């Protein structure tokens with residue numbers, strides 16, 4: 001990879017951001033005050049230029065994506081009434097509640113029969129009838145049919161839920177699920193770690209320190225994971241900074257996170273959206289880009305920053321490739337969680353659509369595996385280059 005050129009700080013017009021930029025250029029770690037400056041700065045283009053510079057030092061012009069498929073086996077969740085930002089969950093007898101049989105899971109997974117899918121992304125609700133057996137059998141069946149497909153499944157909240165209903169430790173659950181076929185953990189359920197925010201939007205959900213402990217345990221066992229922050233609801237700048245600081249500290253300790261994925265809150269069909277009077281009014285493009293760029297600059301020990309096009313649209317995700325992002329959420333196939341919350345994006349993107357988005361941003365598309373190893377790089381044509 002070519003070393004990136006020196007950064008021209010005259011591209012940053014905000015004086016406070018420029019001081020942060022000097023630290024970035026000197027390769028110094030940013031502190032909480034710097035993060036707050038970045039979140040408050042109106043100089044989005046200056047921030048994006050800095051983030052893009054740092055990203056280019058790591059990844060050049062390569063933008064990766066994965067051929068993945070989302071499966072949400074159950075939307076039954078006993079926290080349905082207390083996670084007020086959630087549009088996906090249902091109580092067991094509520095209209096629209098479902099729990100897939102194994103046959104239905106396999107039916108949904110059958111798209112992987114095309115030989116292209118490389119990852120199942122499996123998350124769902126906290127269903128009292130979906131315990132260790134339910135997921136162990138599922139993972140074994142999926143691995144038996146699609147041994148080449150990586151299983152990234154169950155948020156820290158779901159792992160803790162299984163541990164609770166099975167009366168097992170987090171470690172025992174992770175080991176059992178790994179034996180059944182679990183490869184890595186997704187990063188959901190983190191929301192915002194601050195106690196005040198959690199009390200307001202997810203009162204009964206797994207506490208921040210317990211979320212961290214699940215990931216710490218996974219990393220100790222050699223199970224890599226991902227992490228997120230749900231932004232754009234009631235959190236303050238200070239809450240965001242604290243959240244990122246906790247993620248960065250765990251990454252310093254374990255090095256087990258693969259990627260950071262900021263998630264935009266969607267206000268439709270959930271209680272919080274009504275309370276805030278925000279229905280139909282999701283996050284702004286400005287804030288979406290800023291969250292990605294700050295993630296790249298503050299999380300200096302993270303290799304990968306991912307944009308989730310389902311939440312912010314493929315077009316904004318494309319723009320974010322010039323704001324420090326090196327990975328675009330993949331093909332997906334069928335997404336439920338954010339579409340229930342008002343996302344109007346497609347259910348999935350075809351390979352050609354992804355290649356076009358990345359190429360039109362002046363970048364080089366590359367398909368990766370779930371550990372971010374590049375499998376094939378696409379040159380100007382559709383033909384893959386080694």
Ligand code: SF4
Nearest residue numbers: 077079083086089125
């Ligand atoms: S966010 Fe997760 S834990 Fe909370 S209600 Fe929705 S599915 Fe359940």
